[in-house]
Amino acid sequence: MLVLTRKVGEGIAIGDDIKIVVMQIKGKQVRLGIKAGASTIVHREEIYQRIQEENRRASTSDEHAVNQASQLIGTQDQTPARSPLRRHVRPPKPTDD
Numbered sequence: 001m002l003v004l005t006r007k008v009g010e011g012i013a014i015g016d017d018i019k020i021v022v023m024q025i026k027g028k029q030v031r032l033g034i035k036a037g038a039s040t041i042v043h044r045e046e047i048y049q050r051i052q053e054e055n056r057r058a059s060t061s062d063e064h065a066v067n068q069a070s071q072l073i074g075t076q077d078q079t080p081a082r083s084p085l086r087r088h089v090r091p092p093k094p095t096d097d
Helices: 045-059 063-074
Strands: 011-014 018-026 029-035
C-alpha cells in the first residue's frame, strides 16, 4: 500500500483521469474531493463491500430454486415447436402505363 502525506488543498493523481484532493481535515475526519470521468464508478468502501457481497450471493445458485425451475421446465408441453406459417407474397402486377 502506498502511503502519502497531503495537506488541505493538495492532492494526488491516479492515472490520467482520476484526481483526489484533500478538501478539509476536521478532528479524525478527512474530506476528500474526487475528480473522475463520468464512466468511473466511485463508492465508499463499505458500500463497495456490500455490492461485492450481493454479487457473490447472486452468482451462487440456490439448489432448491434450481430444482424447482427444472421441474417447471420438465412439466411443460413437450410437443416440438412448429415453424411459423409462411405467407407467400406475390410481386405487384406490372401496370400498362
